[in-house]
Amino acid sequence: MSKYIKTTPLTQIERIAIVQGGGRSLAQVRQAEGCGLICNAGFYGFGTGKPTHHLKADGKVLAKEPWSCWGFAWDGGSDISMEALPSDRKNYIGAYELLSPMVGINDALSYGAELGGSRGRTAMALAGDKLILYCSGDGTRDAATLEEVQEELRRLGAETAVYVDGGGSSQCDFGGGETIRSSRKVYSYLCVWLKPQKEDKPMSKKVCLDPGHGPGCVNGSPDGSYKEHEFAWDMSQRVRAHLERCGVAVVMTRDGTGYPSLTERCGVSNKAGVDLFVSLHSNASGDGKSWTSPSGYLIYTSAGPETAARNVAARAVLKRVREAGIAVRGGGLEHNAEYTVLARTTAPAMIIEHGFHTSREDTALLKTGDYRAKLAEADARGVLDFLGLPWVAETPAGGTDTPAADWAAEAWQKARDKGVMDGKRPADGITRQELAVVLDRLGMLD
Ligand SMILES: [Zn+2]
Known part of the structure; x- marks a missing residue:
């Protein structure tokens, strides 16, 4: 922001x-x-x-x-x-x-x-x-x-x-x-x-979300169709919305345009005194320039034991991720004390690698809005479980996000996935200028 x-x-x-x-x-x-x-x-x-x-x-x-x-x-x-x-x-x-x-x-x-x-x-x-x-x-x-x-x-x-x-x-x-x-x-x-405000709610929990990298970072799929920093930013906005709706105060380490250092990111979290630090990424294997086979969702924390809060939190997230049917890599949790944001944050900290952008299959999923929505909900539900807070269902805003009719559902989904239409107001009419934009996005006007 x-x-x-x-x-x-x-x-x-x-x-x-x-x-x-x-x-x-x-x-x-x-x-x-x-x-x-x-x-x-x-x-x-x-x-x-x-x-x-x-x-x-x-x-x-x-x-x-x-x-x-x-x-x-x-x-x-x-x-x-x-x-x-x-x-x-x-x-x-x-x-x-x-x-x-x-x-x-x-x-x-x-x-x-x-x-x-x-x-x-x-x-x-x-x-x-x-x-x-x-x-x-x-x-x-x-x-x-x-x-x-x-x-x-x-x-x-x-x-x-x-x-x-x-x-x-x-x-x-x-x-x-x-x-x-x-x-x-x-x-x-x-x-x-x-003036000091009277608390009208019990002390709310605080989470620091760290969208990995920033504009200009080259990390992405070998075919150039996916950039990790954009994914990380989009995921942060999705997870943030869930957490805030459920009463969690969210602190961000960067806005959509900034590219703070890893140490600065730790500083934001440490200063805010949060209950949990979550860094959002996608993974890579090989030299990142060609498609490779490693795939799946993976969380890093600094080290054991399993009873440490960071690992309890990671396990809570992994449970929700598995329940959502998201493919997990191996046991889903690995340790690496070398990562700055894990080593220099005072709160329990985790890095979530939501899949490999060097995997052709993972990348195809990571690019879709629906898969991101699934990931964000699983991340948020796991975090809430760790914090001991209940999930609060989303209230559809004035019918703007109503589902498409059955006969149109498949086409509607494709139009959303391919970014031809924004996925809102399925039953509304289309204006001539909106039609022109749709045709242009389909490449029919070039
Ligand atoms: Zn990354």
Whole structure:
């Protein structure tokens, strides 16, 4: 994920502060301050490192301009509101107005080239009695123009909003793995401390999912039709949905675009203090450049004994996998203490190799949505068994995933498997433009 939007009721806010970075990374500031939410906030001269626009932190004016503007001001935090700046409040930030008494949704935004184009964006907004923090990663598919950010915030109900810098400065950590990383150490960060929440549920279990590898990794089938990193990402989204639906908090080691190191992945898991670490992969044999015979589902943990939590967890998953009729390789569980993510995670950890992408037969299965669904459900059920949590059935969303009629079932399945159609709304009509897309996917228009 490369964009996070955090909406927080003002009544839940303990304090908001502008914290000067002083050469520290976002992670260092978050750790030092112990705040729940943090993002970059405040323009500064890239060459000078000095803040620009209007900025005041804890009674101290950090940046002042001859002109005035609308921005967010507060004394404690939950009293935050849009005001004309500079003002007498203890804290304020004036940046680029997206929605203010001077800038409405229908007004054309005017800005220089340095603010233009699609880029990472960090913004603050107020929607009624809620604070919205918006952060997207630079150079990602969620990079956006200022107009797009303005429109998105307005759709979320924002009445007032300011863009507080972006591009390579965009970064945040909103907790629960909602993190946009940047190596840039910005001049100032916005820190938000939340009031302790009363637990309305028993302490939920936490699982770290680690989609193996990342974009650019060449691991895949010899014929090039399957990439392991894409499979791993897709599986993580499937398993995550099951676990979250069943009340498990899921922490991710990477988003769809990132490629963290193995050590970084362990760091994410260790910092989150999870109950289980699960790394999602597919296997390879030989030199990976030609089809070979080894096949089947296999789990690695670091070492015995069988009674260790990691092996109890692995056995729980294997039980569900066998019940689902998935072919398992040998005994299904092997040990290897050399794997970084097994050796350097503090939680019980396993690597699941969902099959061999160097096996022609396994690859054919691994490429289909149905087999992935089967794998994801078995993985998730096993994890839930280990955590002692019940499986919660999926509720069909508004009839969008109803099955096709019997007479159409086979053709419908083929259309889904081959990616000709998306497998949704089987009984709906098709528009002329949808027909054109289907024909194109069948190669009939080339
Ligand atoms: Zn792998």
